[in-house]
Amino acid sequence: MPEGDTIYWAARALQRTIGGKVVTGFETGLAKLARVDDDSPLVGRVVEKVESRGKWLLIYFSGDLILVTHMLMSGSWHLYRVGEKWKMGRSRMRVVIRTEDWEAVAFNVPIAEFYTARSLERSSQVPKLGPDILSDEFTVEGGVARLTAYGRENPNAEIGVVLLNQRVMAGLGNVYKSEVAFAAGVNPFRAMRTITEREMERMVDFAQRYMKANVAEGTGAGIVTTSGNRQTTHAMNREERLWVYRRQGQECRRCGVAVMMRKQGVQVRSTYWCPECQPMR
Known part of the structure; x- marks a missing residue:
């Protein structure tokens, strides 16, 4: 994808x-x-x-x-x-x-x-398009500003849907959406009006960090046009490279509770999260 x-x-x-x-x-x-x-x-x-x-x-x-x-x-x-x-x-x-x-x-x-x-x-x-997360000009502060502005105009929008909105920030897809929300401890179904500035900072920081790590030199062999398997954890085993994406029913890598999945938004995209690590507030 x-x-x-x-x-x-x-x-x-x-x-x-x-x-x-x-x-x-x-x-x-x-x-x-x-x-x-x-x-x-x-x-x-x-x-x-x-x-x-x-x-x-x-x-x-x-x-x-x-x-x-x-x-x-x-x-x-x-x-x-x-x-x-x-x-x-x-x-x-x-x-x-x-x-x-x-x-x-x-x-x-x-x-x-x-x-x-x-x-x-x-x-x-x-x-x-919103600012490209992988561009040299992208900053966490700028990403937070975009989320804040969008949330002000769309207070009931779910954060998982907003993270996929390319006019807010460009580059995130369905894999990173779930992984970023998990890493930040944010339930992807929460409304923008409930998201704090600190939570936005964490999500934007993880988004930039994860994406840059997956395009770093040395993460692929030779001249290739795909980054292969994405990784957000630090596990060496390729089967353990992601926190929650496509892990429905499996144990959360942090707390052991079963990872959940639900379709989200008008595009009906699959969203994965841990109900214990990402509580609905």
């Missing part, structure tokens, strides 16, 4: 391999992208930079053209040496960006659009 850390890894890997390189080939299975390529061919353009913004990945080409993709639940970017066999079938291919040495392939990507710098500013989604 792609979250902000997965997109960060993908952007970093793409930047290292195709960043600064000339595009020698472009393919797509999406008609709207093909039309742009027909009118303004990508071949010959330079990949100026690749960056992540929350769960969005942006590839900037010379000549003021930006490819914006979102993975949703099933999309992924892969990197292959030219001529190397793909790990997924061609029917799942949505975009191929080829340079002299590399092929960047987007599989099962549900959202892919070309923009100019100006049209991207007018986009209804990307420019309205």
Whole structure:
């Protein structure tokens, strides 16, 4: 399930391999992208930079053209040496960006659009993102300010839903939502009006700490576009890497009480928590 850390890894890997390189080939299975390529061919353009913004990945080409993709639940970017066999079938291919040495392939990507710098500013989604937790400019104070402001306007919103709101803070997904709330000792179903400033500080701090730890150099092998298995505990055993996510009915790693799960929000996302460590106040 792609979250902000997965997109960060993908952007970093793409930047290292195709960043600064000339595009020698472009393919797509999406008609709207093909039309742009027909009118303004990508071949010959330079990949100026690749960056992540929350769960969005942006590839900037010379000549003021930006490819914006979102993975949703099933999309992924892969990197292959030219001529190397793909790990997924061609029917799942949505975009191929080829340079002299590399092929960047987007599989099962549900959202892919070309923009100019100006049209991207007018986009209804990307420019309205909250601060990216993985950006160098992100601070705990800034994250708390965003939560506070949102809570003031939406006092009855559940904190578990708010943590997933990309317009408040960008990057957190369903795994980190449950893990961050647990680490901070906050019940994810509590209303924003009940959340204290100290609890907000703890959640934002854990969010930044966990996500940065999972994209740190050395947490993957070679040039990869996925961070693999996330980890929020300090356990060496990969089966014990998370506190509560997907551990419904199992013993809490802190108190021994059974972890619970309930669907939450209009998107009906699974939320995991410990009723003892995260009491409803």
